[in-house]
Amino acid sequence: MPVWNEKYETMKREELAQLQLERLQETLIRVYRRVSYYHNLFNKINFDPLDVSTLSDLKKIPYTTKDTLRLAYPYDMFAVPLREVVRIQSTYGTTGQPLIVGYTKNDIGHWTELTARVLSAGGVTEDDIIQICFPYGLFTGGLGFHYGAERIGASVIPSSEADIENQIIIMKDYRTTALTCTPSHAAWLCEVLEEKGVTPAELSLRKGLFGAEPWSESLRKEIEENLAISATDNYGITEIIGPGISFECANKSGLHISEDHFIPEIINPDTGDVLGWGEKGELVITTITKEAYPLIRYRTGDITHLSYEGCSCGRTFVKMERVFERNDDMIILNGQNMFPLQFEQILTEVIGRTPNYQLIIDKKDNLDKLEIQIEVSGDFFFDEMKKLTKIELQIIKGVKERFDFIPEIKLIEPKTIKRYLKKQKVIDRRYH
């Protein structure tokens, strides 16, 4: 797979450290001068950006959290006047005040470069026809990949949120070779293709780039088999840049973080202590090239670890483990922490493939109850009650072994769980 930008992606670590230091110093000076939040913060903790002489001086600055960004609604975290901003994207604000992120012309240029790296590492070249099934809108997925794919010179089909049947017609007739969307969307595509009796041989698909939500290795295998493609993961968040922070290369052994634009750290999410290399914790990112919306030590809420071992692809960038857990996604059941993906793994082990499922949490007699709803369909629809009961029991056993409680299992009819572009795996009814 080609390396998009040899100069930076395969840079020697010591040269990278110098570049990071230069860019960090510039960024700190700029935010101190222009973002009142950082100006006050630095004054409060007696931190002079001019005293930064090594990368580890960064550790003196407190973390920036999502709450800070929410308080700054709408434009208080911007480091440039609005007249220099050429694009505004935002989150939808489903869990609180929306976060508004601005981009200057250079920011858009960098973002384009970064998504071009993601796509290149996933095998996309100028010979590809790429179908982008991410929404084009306030959500950053569509436009982000669009610019990068155009930069590479691929033929871009911005099919966006077109209805799934149309997506398939496009995919078949326009001979799409590369697909990018959320993994749940890809899984849904597989399902509909199967229903329609379309085999992968009738498609021209070769590669898929999936991201924007955690997804399991077993789901990857399934998508790869059902679509006959090679699937890679990529990572980004709206507040920083999404997609474009990190990406898998052909080795699929972790996601390379574009360290010439971001400085990653791993911290203990509970105590805030910085953890060493290889230790698992929350990913914290400092942007070092962003002009309009720079963030210093931003807590992403994503759980991962970093690996500085070299990679045979030639890239020298650090690799982060695939994100399977988001602090935000964490479910706390009767005081115990768990993540939706852990349930997905159990279901996949028992059933042999990833079913459509939903976790419903409710309260009964002051106790938290979990109900796992699983769609029964196709290959695992058995007329025999006995077999279904056996599967139910196996799932209950799996959950009991891992979490020491007994969930309720409900097998439901096909297509009763509504499909979204991003999977809504958990419905929490405890607080409504």
Place this chain on the structure above:
Amino acid sequence: MLTVRSLKSYYESICALKAVSLHIEKGEIVTLIGANGSGKSTLLNSIIGLIPRITGTILFEGKEIQGLSSYTIVKLGIALAPEGRQLFSPMSVLDNLILGTYHYYSFKNRQKLNDKIEWIFELFPLLGKRKKQLAGTLSGGEQQMLSISRALMSEPRLLLLDEPSTGLAPKIIENIFRTLTELKEKTNLTIFLVEQNVNLALDICQRGYVIETGQIILSGEKEELMNNKEVLRAYLGKE
């Protein structure tokens, strides 16, 4: 080739450069943009060893050079064409050129010296015509050519240029810069250029840094700097 890390330079107790970090790769033309008094010349003078009070690290080809004498630094392969040219006006063009060879000049090396001078006269034929003339009687453009030539005589791999365009007619500037870019192409010379004429500097560089009150506030490829509205507004007078 050159790496500067957290450099601070002082005049008496005044801190003129505050934590400056930058790097220049072999064969690049890198420019430093900034207003009067922002610390541009101080930075060049610090690199070449003319400022006694500095802290931080300056690496040239992997070797620390902060604290070394200017003589040693020139010998290692860095040369400066200083602001205001700083020629010896009562001396001839030829003698000024020979001064640039101070660190390797000897009678035995006479042939090498002559070859170098020939080479300079090929680069700047005007100087050849005026070789016996006193430096003080040259025109501004010729003086600038001589200043750059004197620096080149010391066989630098990194050439520091401090505002070579000051006070010169556009046509002469164009001539000098064309010669410099040709030289870079031919000999893989690395150039660190300080300029107030930002248009010109951005035209020939690959990358640049923006300095304000002794701090680097921005860096990037040429296109990135040209896209930055602040650079456009403050240094290019656009908008």
